[in-house]
Amino acid sequence: MSAVEVHLEELLGRVVRNAAGRPIAVIQDLRAHPQGEEYLIREIVLGELGFRARLLRMLQQLPTLRALGLGRQYRTRAIPWSWIDLSDPHYPRFHSSAPAEES
Amino acid sequence: MDIGREILDQQLVDRTGVNIGKIDGVVLELRDGLPPRVAAVLTGGHLLARRLHPRIEAWTRRLTRGWGPRSHDPLRIPWSKVTKIGVDVRVDVDAHDVLSWEHWVRDRIIGRIPGA
Amino acid sequence: MSKLVQIALGVFTSIGGFLEVGAIATTAQAGAAYGFQLIWAVLLGTICVTFLVEMSGRLAAVSRHTIKDALRERFGPRIYMITLVSDVIINLMVLAAEIGGMSLALQLVTGISFRWWAIPVGLLTWLVLWKGSFGLIEKGVSLLGMVALVFLVAAFRLKPSLAEIGQGVLPSLPTDRPLHYWFIAVGILGAAISPYLFYFYSSGAIEDDWDESHIGVNRAVAVIGMGFGGLLATSVLIVAAMLFHPLGIEPDRFEQVALLLSEPLGRLGFYLFAATLFICCLGAALELALATSYSFAQGLGWNWGENVRPRNASRFTLVYTVMIAAVSIMMVSGINPLELTLLSMALTALVLPLVTFPFLILMNDPDYVGDQGNGWISNTAVIAISVLGSLLALVAIPLQLMGG
Numbered sequence: 001m002s003a004v005e006v007h008l009e010e011l012l013g014r015v016v017r018n019a020a021g022r023p024i025a026v027i028q029d030l031r032a033h034p035q036g037e038e039y040l041i042r043e044i045v046l047g048e049l050g051f052r053a054r055l056l057r058m059l060q061q062l063p064t065l066r067a068l069g070l071g072r073q074y075r076t077r078a079i080p081w082s083w084i085d086l087s088d089p090h091y092p093r094f095h096s097s098a099p100a101e102e103s
Numbered sequence: 104m105d106i107g108r109e110i111l112d113q114q115l116v117d118r119t120g121v122n123i124g125k126i127d128g129v130v131l132e133l134r135d136g137l138p139p140r141v142a143a144v145l146t147g148g149h150l151l152a153r154r155l156h157p158r159i160e161a162w163t164r165r166l167t168r169g170w171g172p173r174s175h176d177p178l179r180i181p182w183s184k185v186t187k188i189g190v191d192v193r194v195d196v197d198a199h200d201v202l203s204w205e206h207w208v209r210d211r212i213i214g215r216i217p218g219a
Numbered sequence: 220m221s222k223l224v225q226i227a228l229g230v231f232t233s234i235g236g237f238l239e240v241g242a243i244a245t246t247a248q249a250g251a252a253y254g255f256q257l258i259w260a261v262l263l264g265t266i267c268v269t270f271l272v273e274m275s276g277r278l279a280a281v282s283r284h285t286i287k288d289a290l291r292e293r294f295g296p297r298i299y300m301i302t303l304v305s306d307v308i309i310n311l312m313v314l315a316a317e318i319g320g321m322s323l324a325l326q327l328v329t330g331i332s333f334r335w336w337a338i339p340v341g342l343l344t345w346l347v348l349w350k351g352s353f354g355l356i357e358k359g360v361s362l363l364g365m366v367a368l369v370f371l372v373a374a375f376r377l378k379p380s381l382a383e384i385g386q387g388v389l390p391s392l393p394t395d396r397p398l399h400y401w402f403i404a405v406g407i408l409g410a411a412i413s414p415y416l417f418y419f420y421s422s423g424a425i426e427d428d429w430d431e432s433h434i435g436v437n438r439a440v441a442v443i444g445m446g447f448g449g450l451l452a453t454s455v456l457i458v459a460a461m462l463f464h465p466l467g468i469e470p471d472r473f474e475q476v477a478l479l480l481s482e483p484l485g486r487l488g489f490y491l492f493a494a495t496l497f498i499c500c501l502g503a504a505l506e507l508a509l510a511t512s513y514s515f516a517q518g519l520g521w522n523w524g525e526n527v528r529p530r531n532a533s534r535f536t537l538v539y540t541v542m543i544a545a546v547s548i549m550m551v552s553g554i555n556p557l558e559l560t561l562l563s564m565a566l567t568a569l570v571l572p573l574v575t576f577p578f579l580i581l582m583n584d585p586d587y588v589g590d591q592g593n594g595w596i597s598n599t600a601v602i603a604i605s606v607l608g609s610l611l612a613l614v615a616i617p618l619q620l621m622g623g
Contacts, residue, residue, distance in 0.1 A: 005142065008129035009154055012107050029107040030131075032141055037183065039141040041131065045105065061580045064598045081138050086131075112292045114520055125291065125520035146520065154296050190283050198522075205521065209533035213540075218349060219530040 010089040016046065019096045023049055027092060028076050043078040104188075106141065114191040115146055115180070117198035126192060127151050127177065141182050144192070147204070148177030172203035225436050227361040228423050229272075229444020234364030235502020236416030237268065237448030240320035241313065241564045243496065244557055245406040246452050247476045250459025251469045253400060255379075255387030258453060260404045262388055264411025265449030267604040269441055270597045271412065271575070274582050275421035276437035280429040282587040285421045287517040289581050298577060299518045305570050306514050310415055312563035314507045315546045318344070319556025320500035323473045324493045334553045341547025344504045348539055353426040353525040360502040367499060369491040370454040373483045377461045384457065401611055402565065402619040408608040409567035411452070414574045415510035422513040426526060434591060455479070473557060508539040565619075569612035571605040 008030060015023045028047035032039040047053075053074060060071030085093050104110075106129060115123040128145035152160040167175060178201050180194050187193040199206075213219050249257040279285055284292070291299040321340040322333035347356060393400035420441075429437065458479045463470065470476045473496070480488035509525060516523035516535040529536040550556075579601060582593045 004133045006131050006133060006139075007145075008106060008131055009111060009127070009150070011131075012111075029105040030139075032104050032106050034104075039104070039106075039182065040138040041106075041141070042138055058580075061583065062576065062598065062602065063583050063593070063595065064602050067595070086139065087133060112295060114288065114292075122520055122522040125518070127296075151296055151519070155300055202522075205533055208537055209530050213533040213536050214530050216349075216529070219528065219536075 004087055006086055006089045011086060011092065014089065014092050015049065016084060016092045016094065018094045024094065025049060031078060041081050044081055044084055045076050045078050047076045048074060109188065110141075110144065110192065113188075115144065116191045116193050117196050117201075118186070118193070119198070121198040123194070123196070123198050123201060124178070125151075127154070130179070143179050143181045144185070144194075145177040145179055148175060150177050172207045174203065178203075222436065222439075224358070225427070225433075226440050226443055227358050228420070228427060229440035230361040230364065230447060231357045231444075231502065232272065232416060232420045232423065232506070233444040233448035234360060234367060234499055235504075235506050236413060236419060237265075237411060237445060238364075238367055238451045239410075239499045239503035240316050240496070240556065241406070241410035241413075241560045242448075242452045243320075243455055243476065243499070244473075244560045245403060245410050245564060246456040247459045247463075247470055247479060248561075249403045249407060250456040250461075251463035252396070252403065253393065254460045254464045255383045255457070256391055256393070257400070257404060257407060258384060258387030258456060259390040260407040261411065261449060261453050261456060263390075263604060264408045265445055265452075267408075267601060268412045268416065269445040269449075270601050271417045271578070272420050272445055273438055273441035274578070274593065274597065274601075275417040276424045276429065276441060277434060277591055278581060278588060279421045279424035280433045280437060281431055281589055281591050283425070283430070284587065285425055285513065285517050286418055286578060286581070287514050289587055290577055291518040293581060293584070293587070294577055296518075302574065302577070303514055303518060305573060306414065306418075307511060309563060309567055309570070310507050310511045311542065311546060312559060312566070313413070313415070314504060314511075314542065315550055315554070316556050316560040316563060317500040317504040317507065318543075318546055318550050319554070319559065320473070321497050321504065322550065323556060324497035324500070327474065327477055327493045327496075328490065333556075334551050337547050337550035341543050341550075344501065344508065345540060345543045347501075347505060348508060348525065348543075349529060349536075351525070353423065356505060356525065357423070357427075360498070360505065363498045364502060366491060367451050367495045369480060369484070369488070369495060370451055370458060373480055373488065374454040374457040376483050377458060379457050379461055398615065398618050402561075402615040405568045405608065405612045405615050406561050406564040407452075408571075408604075409564035409569075409612070411449070412571060412604070412608065413567055415507050418513060419506045419510040422509070422517070426524060431591075458483070471557065472555075504543075508543055511542055512536070512538040565612050565616050568608040569616065571608045571612075575601050575605040 011027050014027050016025050016027060017023050025046035026049055029045040030041050031043040031045055033042045056071045057074035059065045065071055083094055085095050111126055111129055113126050115126055117123050124146035126144045126146055127150035130143040131139045132142040133139045149160045149163055152163040184194045184196055186195050275286055318337055318340055322336035325336045326333040462479060462482050477489055477492045480492040512535045515538050521534045522532045523535040524532060579598060581587050
């Protein structure tokens with residue numbers, strides 16, 4: 001069993017591509033669950049691609065601007081850890097065994 | 104627990120309540136066929152600079168070459184040492200064993216001024 | 220801790236945060252050039268900063284984080300670094316102006332040029348931080364700062380027309396030299412809504428060990444403290460409006476601003492002006508130096524605190540030491556403190572949205588403020604005034620630099 005170490009902070013914000021190389025989503029966060037003494041990553045939280053989506057998300061966090069109709073809810077989804085290959089933190093990609101993920 | 108939100112950039116505190124630093128990095132161990140595990144937290148070194156921009160890291164390395172404590176590597180604290188996660192992250196470590204830059208500034212500069 | 224003592228934090232923050240060389244300079248210029256017309260700017264600034272100060276205290280009490288601490292945790296190192304860089308640049312400029320203000324106060328009293336006073340004054344400021352505890356400094360400056368009430372006394376003595384003051388409370392367009400009018404308005408907003416003021420206050424709340432039970436007190440302290448500052452700043456404006464405006468005098472040096480008190484109060488007034496200027500600038504210098512140290516330490520995770528011995532918070536101490544030393548040496552060169560002040564106030568107004576927007580997001584995030592989040596009034600008031608201040612500054616600064 002081989003063990004590779006990667007850094008969380010190098011993964012956050014990275015674009016995840018599918019097996020064909022097409023950008024699909026952005027790594028928003030990694031969700032860990034305790035198991036005994038350990039914390040294991042069970043899910044990977046993905047967010048929308050694109051600068052505009054992030055800007056609108058930022059505006060949406062201010063209640064006044066939200067009330068004015070600016071910004072819109074940023075969509076995230078949590079997918080199982082096994083669907084993404086994280087071994088190269090600069091180029092995370094969906095495993096070919098993952099179900100076809102088109103955003 | 105979303106580790107980016109709840110662990111990264113949080114304040115790291117030693118067993119007596121003294122600040123050690125901010126968590127600048129989290130080490131994940133990827134294993135074949137098993138979910139990744141949270142292995143350690145990192146603080147200091149040039150991690151923060153690298154997160155801002157690789158060029159900024161190169162610049163801070165050059166700036167601090169030749170002075171400061173002997174090692175400019177980040178401090179690595181195994182996840183097993185984490186005792187409590189709340190307002191800050193408490194670890195079972197003694198700050199005085201690990202605060203290299205703080206002690207360097209104290210010994211070389213601040214400690215030399217009368218009344219420190 | 221008795222309520223009275225807690226109010227000390229608010230008053231301290233206000234003397235030095237609010238009423239300092241920037242506020243004195245901008246309100247004196249405003250009164251001299253435009254009479255009572257710009258009172259609305261002081262009022263708007265006071266309202267906005269009261270909201271911001273109350274918010275900083277509430278954030279600290281509920282989340283046990285200071286603003287800078289929470290900024291890094293919530294938004295990450297990049298946003299934190301951007302605010303840090305902007306802070307440091309502006310704080311350096313304003314600190315230079317405050318050291319200049321103290322030096323000028325000494326020049327007024329002794330006749331010796333302010334350039335000679337820059338280093339002794341810097342040394343004094345540093346010594347107070349090196350040796351003093353937070354509580355001691357807080358109460359000391361609040362008490363000494365009461366000398367600023369002399370402006371209120373002078374304003375009363377001159378018997379200004381309440382009707383005219385009332386008119387000044389409503390915003391009005393300038394009839395003469397509009398560019399200068401808006402530049403001064405922007406300066407007043409920047410002097411009142413200084414980020415170092417509420418960063419300092421949030422750190423002070425942690426130094427004074429506030430928790431959720433302090434929320435009510437915090438509200439009172441913010442209102443009393445900032446209200447006090449606003450009242451004093453308005454008094455300066457009124458005195459300038461009554462003494463300088465009818466004669467068409469526009470002070471471009473602090474020696475002239477001193478006349479504001481020597482007219483109604485004679486020789487005593489002159490000395491009281493110098494004392495007020497010195498103490499307010501000292502308060503500001505202490506807050507600026509501490510606020511900068513806090514900004515570094517809280518975002519980078521260092522041990523920090525004015526109540527901590529220097530050797531136990533070495534990097535924290537190093538920041539204010541280097542800052543004061545650099546600025547004092549700079550002021551020996553004789554830069555005009557008044558002009559430096561006006562420019563740094565205007566720059567402060569320009570970057571207001573950068574400072575307030577992330578802060579507002581924190582104040583509406585239940586992870587940080589639980590169920591004590593902002594109401595729509597605080598949110599809207601702060602957003603509106605920040606955007607207004609910034610737009611005005613965006614227009615006024617370049618035009619002033621080109622035309623002035």
